[in-house]
Structures are given as C-alpha cells and as structure tokens.
Amino acid sequence: MNMTDYNELNAQLKSLIEGVPYRIANLANASALLWQGMEGLNWAGFYLREGDGLVLGPFQGKPACIRIPLSRGVCGAAARTLQTQRVEDVHAFPGHIACDCASNSEIVVPILSGGETVAVLDLDSPLFGRFTPEDQAGLEAFARVLEEAWGDMR
Numbered sequence: 001m002n003m004t005d006y007n008e009l010n011a012q013l014k015s016l017i018e019g020v021p022y023r024i025a026n027l028a029n030a031s032a033l034l035w036q037g038m039e040g041l042n043w044a045g046f047y048l049r050e051g052d053g054l055v056l057g058p059f060q061g062k063p064a065c066i067r068i069p070l071s072r073g074v075c076g077a078a079a080r081t082l083q084t085q086r087v088e089d090v091h092a093f094p095g096h097i098a099c100d101c102a103s104n105s106e107i108v109v110p111i112l113s114g115g116e117t118v119a120v121l122d123l124d125s126p127l128f129g130r131f132t133p134e135d136q137a138g139l140e141a142f143a144r145v146l147e148e149a150w151g152d153m154r
Ligand code: SME
Pocket: 043, 064, 065, 068, 072, 073, 074, 075, 076, 095, 096, 097, 098, 099, 100, 103, 106, 122, 124
C-alpha cells in the first residue's frame, strides 16, 4: 500500500475550499479527496455536531448510521475528549458502532471551533492497523485546514 502524501493532499484541500463559503460543499469535496487520495479505505467522511450527538455528514462509502450519541462509538469518544482516536482493531474498542462490517480499523479526528467539537473526520479500513502515527499527523493537519476555514463557512 502506498503512503499518502499529506503535504500534497492538504495543499489540494486548501485550494479546493479557498473562498468557498459552503460547509457541506467543502466537506463533500474533502471526503472525495481522501477517498481518491488514500488506499485501503472502506469509508471516509464526516459527522457533524448536533447538540449532545453527531449526525451523518458528507462521506464516501456505504450508507452509514445517521446519529451517534457523544457517549458512544469511536466518533463519540473523539468528539467528547477532543482527541484523535486511532484504533488498530475496532472489535476491541468498547462501544464501537459497526456501520460497515468490513471495517477493522478506524481513525477519528475531531474538528474544533471555539474550543468545542463541531464535527469529526472519520476514516475506516478493512485492514487491521491501517492508520499509522504518520497518518494521524497528516489527518490532523487536514482537519486543521478545515478548522481554519470553519468560521467563514455556512
Ligand atoms: N464506527 C464509528 C461509526 C461510524 S462508521 O464507522 C461510518 C464509531 O464507532 O463511532
């Protein structure tokens, strides 16, 4: 499997969202960029904060669960703790929500605005241990690009 070039991916994201004030459009393009640019994925997309839970946002992959309480799942843990969750084996993660039974590993990066989680970036893989610390750093930088533009999007 080829390593992702996050410098290139993140530069592409910046130029795609530059001057675009629409959140859904930008997150849709961001999920398409990840889907096209990374290998070994079966799901790539976003959940958006709605009160004390998360609601499905733009994504690529199979249809997924619509609502996730902050108290549940890898996504809920990332949103609640404001920390990236990099899970080598989802079957060993307490409360993991299986949307696609092909998923074996997962990474969820919170997207913050005003010190709160406003969304999470979620990637799933059929491979165990798909996401390395280098992927985590690259995806956190990807999320920072979205955070910087968040307030200018509606
Ligand atoms: N597995 C996630 C649910 C979302 S799907 O992976 C798209 C979780 O446990 O939060």
